[in-house]
Amino acid sequence: GNEYACWLQYNKIKESAWMEEYKTWCSNLVVVENSEVINSAKAELLRGISSMLGFNPSVLMEPQQKTLIMLGTIGKTDLLDNRINKQEFEHLNPDGYVIKTVTVGEHNRLLLIGKTEKGALYAAFHLLRLMQTRKHLHNLDIIQNPKNPLRMINQWDNMDGSIERGYAGKSIFYENNKITTRLDRIKDYARLLSSVGINAIAINNVNVHQVETKLTTSEFLPDVAKIADIFRAYGIRTFLSINYASPIQIGNLPTADPLEPKVREWWRERVEEIYRYIPDFGGFLVKADSEHRPGPFTYNRNHADGANVIAEALNPFGGLVIWRCFVYNCLQDWRDRSTDRAKAAYDHFKPLDGKFLDNVILQIKNGPMDFQVREPVSPLFGAMENTNQMLEFQITQEYTGQQRHLCYLVPQWKEVLDFDTFAKGEESTVKRIVDGSLFQYSNCGITAVSNIGNDTNWTGHTLAQANLYGYGRLTWDPDLSSEEITDEWVRQTFGHDPLVVEQIGKMLMDSWRIYENYTSPLGIGWMVNPGHHYGPNVDGYEYSVWGTYHYADCHGIGVNRTVKDGTGYTGQYFPPNAQIYESLESCPDELLLFFHHVPYTHRLKSGKTVIQHIYDTHFDGVEQAEGLKQRWTSLKGKIDDARYDSVLKRLNEQIEHAREWRDVINTYFYRKSGIPDEQNRTIY
Ligand code: BDP
Numbered sequence: 001g002n003e004y005a006c007w008l009q010y011n012k013i014k015e016s017a018w019m020e021e022y023k024t025w026c027s028n029l030v031v032v033e034n035s036e037v038i039n040s041a042k043a044e045l046l047r048g049i050s051s052m053l054g055f056n057p058s059v060l061m062e063p064q065q066k067t068l069i070m071l072g073t074i075g076k077t078d079l080l081d082n083r084i085n086k087q088e089f090e091h092l093n094p095d096g097y098v099i100k101t102v103t104v105g106e107h108n109r110l111l112l113i114g115k116t117e118k119g120a121l122y123a124a125f126h127l128l129r130l131m132q133t134r135k136h137l138h139n140l141d142i143i144q145n146p147k148n149p150l151r152m153i154n155q156w157d158n159m160d161g162s163i164e165r166g167y168a169g170k171s172i173f174y175e176n177n178k179i180t181t182r183l184d185r186i187k188d189y190a191r192l193l194s195s196v197g198i199n200a201i202a203i204n205n206v207n208v209h210q211v212e213t214k215l216t217t218s219e220f221l222p223d224v225a226k227i228a229d230i231f232r233a234y235g236i237r238t239f240l241s242i243n244y245a246s247p248i249q250i251g252n253l254p255t256a257d258p259l260e261p262k263v264r265e266w267w268r269e270r271v272e273e274i275y276r277y278i279p280d281f282g283g284f285l286v287k288a289d290s291e292h293r294p295g296p297f298t299y300n301r302n303h304a305d306g307a308n309v310i311a312e313a314l315n316p317f318g319g320l321v322i323w324r325c326f327v328y329n330c331l332q333d334w335r336d337r338s339t340d341r342a343k344a345a346y347d348h349f350k351p352l353d354g355k356f357l358d359n360v361i362l363q364i365k366n367g368p369m370d371f372q373v374r375e376p377v378s379p380l381f382g383a384m385e386n387t388n389q390m391l392e393f394q395i396t397q398e399y400t401g402q403q404r405h406l407c408y409l410v411p412q413w414k415e416v417l418d419f420d421t422f423a424k425g426e427e428s429t430v431k432r433i434v435d436g437s438l439f440q441y442s443n444c445g446i447t448a449v450s451n452i453g454n455d456t457n458w459t460g461h462t463l464a465q466a467n468l469y470g471y472g473r474l475t476w477d478p479d480l481s482s483e484e485i486t487d488e489w490v491r492q493t494f495g496h497d498p499l500v501v502e503q504i505g506k507m508l509m510d511s512w513r514i515y516e517n518y519t520s521p522l523g524i525g526w527m528v529n530p531g532h533h534y535g536p537n538v539d540g541y542e543y544s545v546w547g548t549y550h551y552a553d554c555h556g557i558g559v560n561r562t563v564k565d566g567t568g569y570t571g572q573y574f575p576p577n578a579q580i581y582e583s584l585e586s587c588p589d590e591l592l593l594f595f596h597h598v599p600y601t602h603r604l605k606s607g608k609t610v611i612q613h614i615y616d617t618h619f620d621g622v623e624q625a626e627g628l629k630q631r632w633t634s635l636k637g638k639i640d641d642a643r644y645d646s647v648l649k650r651l652n653e654q655i656e657h658a659r660e661w662r663d664v665i666n667t668y669f670y671r672k673s674g675i676p677d678e679q680n681r682t683i684y
Contacts, residue, residue, distance in 0.1 A: 001456065001642060002640050002642065002643055003456050003457035003458075003462055003642055003643055003646070004188075004456055004457065004458070006192055006457075006458060006465045006468075006469070006493065007132075007192075007195070007465065007469050007489055007492040007493045008048070008128075008191065008192065008195060008492075009132070009492060009493060009495075010047065010048045010051035010052050010128070010132065011051070011052065011495065012051070012052060012053075012054060013052050013053060013131075015134075018134055019053065021136065021137065021138075022049075022052070022053055022131055022137065023053055023055075024067050025067060025068070025069060025108075025110050025137050025138075026049045026053055026057055026069060027055075027057055027058065027065070027067075027068070028057060028058050028060055028065040028067070028068035028069070029042070029045060029046070029049075029057045029058070029059050029060065029068065029069045029070075029071065030059075030060045030061070030062065030063050030068055030069065030070045030071070030079070031059060031061075031070075031071045031072065032061055032072060032076075032077050032079060033072050033073065033076055033077070033117070035117055036232065036233045037117040037118055037120070037121050037232075037233060037234070037235055038071070038072070038073075038117050038120060038121070039233070040121055040194075040233045040234055040235075041071055041112075041117075041120050041121040041123075041124035041125075042059070042071065042124075044121075044124055044125065044128065044191065044195075045057075045069070045071065045124050045127070045128070046059070048128040048131070048132075049128075049131075052131060052132070057069075062079075063079065063107070063109065066106055066107060066108065067107075067108040067109075068108075068109060068110070069109075069110045069111075069112065069127070070083075070109055070110070070111050070112065070113075071112045071113075071120055071123070071124060072112075072113060072114075072120055073113065073114045073115070073116055073117050073119065073120050074086060074089045074098075074113050074114070074115060075089075080111065080113055083102055083104075083109060083111060084098065084100065084102075084111060084113060088143060089113075089115050091145075092115040092119070092143070092145050093115070093145050093146060093149070094115055094116045094118065094119070095114075095115070095116070095118050095119050095122060095145075095146045095197070095199065095235070096114070096115045096119050096143070096144055096145040096146065097112070097113060097114040097115065097119035097120060097122055097123040097126070097143075097144055098111065098113050098123070098142065098143050098144075099111065099112055099113075099123050099126060099127065099140050099141075099142040099144075100113075100140055100141055100142070101137060101138055101139060101140045101141075108138075110127070110137060110140065112124055112126075112127055117235075118199070118235035121194060121234065121235050122144070122146075122194075122197060122235075123144075125194065125195040125196075126142070126144065128195075129195075129488065129492065132491065132492045133487075133488055133491045133492060134491070134496060144476075146197055146475075146476045146477070147431070147435045147476065147477055147478055147479070148434065148435045148436075148444070148445035148446050148475050148476070148478075149435075149436060149442065149443065149444060149445050150199070150200050150361075150390060150443070150444065150445025150446070150447065151197050151198050151199050151200065151445055151446060151472070151475035151476060152198065152199070152200040152201065152202070152239075152322075152390075152445060152446065152447035152448070152475075153193060153198055153200070153201045153202070153447065153448060153450050154201075154202045154206065154241075154285065154392075154447055154448065154449050154450065155171075155173065155201065155202060155203050155204060155205070155450050156205040156206065156207075156396070156449055156450070157171040157172075157173050157174055157203065157204055157205055158171070158174065158204070158205050158209065158212065159174040159177045159178070159179075159204070159209075159211045159212050159215075160174070160176070160177055160211075161174055161175045161176065163205075163453055164205050164207060165394075165396050165398045165449065166396065166451075166453045167396065167397065167402045167403040167404070167451070167453070167460045168403060168451065168452055168453035168454075168455040168457075168458060168459045168460035168464075169453035169454040169455035169460070170453055170454050171453065171454065172185045172186060172189060172452070172453065172454050173186065173203055173204075173227065174204075177211050178223070179220065179223035179224065179226070179227065183226060183227075183230060185454070186227060186230050186231075187230050189452065189458075190230055190231050190233070190234035190236060191234060192458075192468070193234065193236060193472065194234035194235055194236060195472075196468075196469055196471075196472025196473050196475075196476065197472055197473070197475060197476035198236060198472050198475065199235055199236055199237065200236060200237045200238075200239060200282055200445075200447075201231060201236055201237075201238060201239065202238075202239040202240065202241050202282075202285040202322075202447075203224070203227060203238060203239070203240065204240060204241045205241060206241045206285060206286075206287040206324065207287065207291070207293065208241050208242060208243035208287075208293075210249070212241070212243070213242075213243040213246055213249050213250055214250060215240050216240060216242060216246065216250075216270055216273075216274060217250055217270075217273075218273065221273065221274060221277040221278070222277065224238070224240070224277065224278065225277040225278050228277075228278045228280075228281065232280060237280055237281070237282035238278060238281060238282055239281075239282035239283055239284065239285050239320075239322070240274075240284060240285070241284070241285045241286070241287070242284045242285070242286055242310075243293075243294065244256055244286060244288040244289075244293065244294045244295045244296070244306065245294035246270070247262075247263045247266045247267070251266045251270075253266060255299065256294065256298070256299070257296075257298075257299035257301065258296050258299070258301050258305045258306050258308070258309040258310075259299070259301060259305060259309070260299075263309065264309050264312070264313075267309060267310050267312075267313040268312075268313045270313070271310075271313040271314055271317065271319065275317045275319075281317065281319055282319065282320060283314050283319035283320035283321055283322065283359070284310060284314070284319070284320075284321055284322065285322045285324070285363070286306075286307070286310070286321060286322065286323050286324060287324045287326065288303070288306055288323070288324075288327075289303070289306075289327055290324065290326050290327045290328070290330075291326075291330050292330070302352060302355075303323065303327070303348065303349065303352060304352045304355035304356050306323075307321050307323045307356055307357070307360045308355075308356065308357050308360065311356070311357040311359045311360045312357065314359060315357070315359050318359075319359065320359050320360070320361060320443060321357075321359060321360045321361070322360075322361050322363050322390070322447070323356075323360055323361070323362055323363065324362075324363045324392070325345040325348070325349050325362050325363060325364045325365070325380060326345070326365055326370075326392075327344060327345060327348045327349075328341045328344035328345070328547060329341070329344065329547065330545060330546055330547070331545045332545050332546070332547045333545075334542070334543050334544060334545065334549060337567075338567070339547065340547070340559075340561060340567035340568075340569050341368075341369065341546075341547030341548065342368040342369055342561065342567070342569050342594075343368070343567065343568070343569050343572060344368075344547075345364065345365075345368060345378060345380050346368075346378075346379050346380045346383060346572045349362060349380060349384065349387075350380065350383050350384060352384075352387070353383075353384040353385065353386050353387050354384075354386035354387060355387075356387050356388070358388070358442075358443065359443060360387075360388065360443075361388040361389065361390050361443050361444060361445075362380075362384070362387055362388065362389050362390070363390050363391075363392050363447060364378050364380050364381060364389060364390070364391060364392060365378060365392045365394075366378060366391060366392065366393055366413075366416045367416075368380075368569075369525060369526075369548065370399070370548075371393075371394040371398055371399050371400075372399050372520070372523075372525035372526065373399060373400055373407075373512070373515060373516045373519055373520065373525065374412075374516055374523045374525070374590055374591065374594075375523065375525065375591075375594065376523070376581065376591055376594060376595075377416055377419040377421070377430060379421075379569075379572035379573045379577075380572075381419075381421050381423070381430050381433050381434070382421035382422075382423025382424070382428055382430075382433050382438070382574065383421075383423065383572070383574075385423070385424075385439050386439075388441045388442075388443045388444050389433060389434055389441065389444060390434050390444050390445050390446060390447055391416070391417075391430065391434045391445075391446045391447070392446075392447050392448065392449070393409070393413055393416075393446065393447070393448035393449070393471065394448060394449045395409070395448045395449055395450055395451040395467050395468055395471050396449050396450060396451040397409075397451065397464065397467075398533055399525075399528065399533055400512075400515055401515055401654070402533075402534050403451065403459060403460035403461040403464045403650075404460070404461065404534075404650055404653050404654060404657070405461075405511075405515055405650075405653075405654045405657065405658075406461065406463055406464075406507065406508075406511040406514075406515075406628060406650070406651070406654060407511050407512055407515040408463070408466055408467060408470070408486075408507075408508040408509065408511045408512055409467050409470070409471075409512060410466070410467070410470035410471075410474065410482045410485055410486065410508075411482045411509065411512055412512050413470070413471070413474055414474070414478075414481075414482050416430055417429065417430050417431040417474065417478040418430070418431065418478075420577075421433065421573075421574055421577070422574040422575065422576065422577060423438070423574055424438060424439075428574075431478040431479075434446055435478070445475065446474070446475045446478075448471050450468070451464055451467060451468055452468065457643075457646065461647070461650050462643050462646055462647050463504070463507070463508065463647060463650075465489075465493065466486070466489045466490075466493075466508055469485070469488075469489045469493075470482075470485045470486070470489065473485050473488070482509065483505075483509070486505050486508050486509060487501065487505060489508075490504045490505055490508075494639060494643075497638050499634065499635065499638065500635055500638050500639065503631040503632070503634060503635055504631075504635070506631060507628050507631050507632065510624065510628075511628065513624075514621055514624040514625055514628065515621075516617075516621075517617040517618065517620050517621030517624060518617070518618050518621025518622055518625065518658045518661045518662050518665075519536070519621075519661055519665075520550075520665070521593065521610075521613065521614045521617060521618075521665070522558075522589065522590060522591070522592045522593040522594075522604075522610070522613070522614075523590055523591035523592060523593050523594035523595075524550045524557065524558065524559075524593040524594065525548070525550075525594070526540075526541050526548040526549075526550065527540070527550070527665065528540060528541075530544065530546075535657060535660065535661070536660060536661045536664040536665060537664075538550075538552070538664065538665065538668045550593070551597055552668075552669070552672055553672065554672050554673065554674070555599055555600070556597055556598050556599040556600055556602070556610075557593055557597065557598070557600070557610070557669075558592065558593035558594075558595075558596050558597040558598050559593065559594065559595070559596075559597060560595075560596060560597040561581075561594070561595045561596075562582050562595065562596070563578075563582060564582065566595075566596075566597075569595075570582040570595060581595045582595075584596055584598070584602075588605075589604045589605050589606060589613075592604065592610075593610075598610060600669070600673040600675055601675070609675075611669060611673050611675045612677070612678055614665065614666065614669050615666055615669075615670075615677045615678075615679075615681070615683070618661070618662040618665055618666050619662065619666075619679075619681055621658060621661070621662065622655070622658045622659055622662045625651075625654050625655045625658040626655055628651055628654070629648070629651040629652065629655060632644075632647060632648060632651055633648070663683075663684055666683045666684075667683055667684045670683045
């Protein structure tokens with residue numbers, strides 16, 4: 001069905017001019033190479049073309065016809081090499097490719113040529129995207145090179161079939177503490193991921209329980225290998241999340257101390273066995289000393305000691321250790337105002353710069369707290385010149401409406417990627433740090449927590465498919481604009497009706513701001529129900545151990561994170577960011593309460609007081625949520641019923657919950673401050 005296909009709809013082309021043009025090119029396909037990845041590319045081309053054009057192209061070993069497509073890799077056959085300037089490939093990464101239409105005399109060739117076979121696969125998907133978005137094929141001259149070496153997905157799937165922070169059904173990987181036998185769905189997931197350039201995946205939750213600890217053993221490795229086989233055919237390397245206490249839990253050792261020789265030996269043996277099953281195994285993702293997970297701290301070792309012992313074991317096989325920096329005290333005393341959770345990652349990791357082996361990468365969440373609707377960028381980016389870094393986003397909408405609310409995150413991610421850290425002067429943007437160009441990291445990139453489950457539409461909210469799509473596209477090229485990505489996605493997913501393209505585009509582009517408007521204001525975050533994190537609860541986390549406070553009282557609100565008289569967090573940034581955030585005058589409105597504690601009557605740059613801003617955004621936010629529904633209902637009849645109805649249902653739910661947010665937040669602040677709304681709207 002349409003819901004299941006996501007952006008790989010390959011709908012029959014009805015416009016005859018396009019049909020004619022594409023038919024000319026796509027009737028014949030020359031593929032001489034024969035490998036798993038090339039076969040995936042070929043299969044996808046056949047599937048897409050036959051579905052869009054209604055016939056099966058002939059697959060040939062030799063270019064006999066006048067006009068045809070040729071697919072392959074550079075340097076493998078004269079057939080391709082003779083038609084293209086090989087120098088064009090010299091500067092490409094292994095995953096790069098060239099798409100070109102060349103005409104020699106009577107002959108027209110559309111060349112899809114990868115630097116490696118993965119590049120050829122991406123080129124095939126690119127061609128299908130061109131067709132789905134109705135682009136001409138006769139004058140193509142495209143060179144594509146992914147900016148990030150690692151373009152990764154983290155599944156937070158548990159083997160009992162549940163998904164931590166999953167809002168789209170159960171796991172497609174596991175059921176009943178076993179790996180699923182329904183491998184078809186995993187293959188379709190691989191197609192979706194590879195179509196947007198994803199090349200790595202960690203297939204189990206970072207919180208590794210008893211049973212998942214055994215994924216690294218022969219009890220489960222044969223089945224893990226089956227999953228890795230599927231992903232490999234789509235250019236994706238498989239990783240496992242591991243439990244740092246594995247040597248104790250499955251190795252029967254008395255300790256997991258990284259400096260203990262027996263522990264070192266144990267990891268070596270474990271890794272050797274894994275590579276016997278999965279020769280191109282990616283490596284391990286590790287959440288250690290974080291939220292009650294075991295780690296090197298137990299043995300008074302630091303994170304570099306902790307990561308390096310595993311990295312040593314993986315190194316001979318080209319494997320990586322991806323070590324998460326989400327390390328903070330989750331048992332904090334809320335009465336202690338000197339501890340600031342936002343500072344934790346920097347404080348833990350910055351002193352270890354240069355101490356990690358080269359096949360270790362530090363994985364850093366985009367913000368210093370935890371995937372809130374708005375946070376500043378983590379000050380750790382750029383602060384470790386001699387340590388590989390990668391960026392972690394959350395596609396799953398834990399704090400952004402849990403796929404019941406529409407919240408398109410591409411604009412948020414763009415802001416993070418474009419943020420200038422000034423780590424090495426101007427233009428030290430986050431995207432240039434994690435793509436490796438600023439400090440010449442070779443192991444780096446972007447990762448994100450997936451938003452899919454076994455719901456028919458994968459993502460619960462059908463429009464949340466756009467987040468997965470947009471994420472992948474940004475990992476390939478962070479310089480793409482939100483608008484370009486959105487337009488591509490809508491056209492591929494819903495077709496080309498101008499009203500559909502315009503309205504859904506607007507819905508997506510406005511949705512993050514709308515969600516922010518009716519939820520927590522001005523960068524303060526966290527006003528959610530503890531535990532499941534859905535719906536408003538202003539003081540839910542205020543007197544708890546998690547380090548997530550807003551300090552609202554009858555006078556004001558916000559966290560003073562200044563160096564002058566606050567927690568000192570602003571000092572973790574490079575100048576001029578440190579000064580910009582430190583000063584009340586220059587701190588941007590949208591992050592004001594993240595950095596400063598101010599009275600409700602404090603005037604924002606917008607000219608409004610903080611309290612009036614809170615009221616206004618919450619009233620506006622609900623109206624805007626209602627506006628989303630109006631846009632959607634204007635498309636009735638232009639979208640298939642299944643998708644139309646399911647999205648409408650979610651939008652109704654969103655409106656209802658937006659009202660709840662508005663009323664709870666406004667009432668809370670009215671009662672705390674005693675200051676009435678200038679417009680006298682209803683506050684309870
Ligand atoms: C938090 C989630 C929790 C994750 C944790 C993490 O609430 O479920 O385990 O992040 O990233 O956002 O490790």
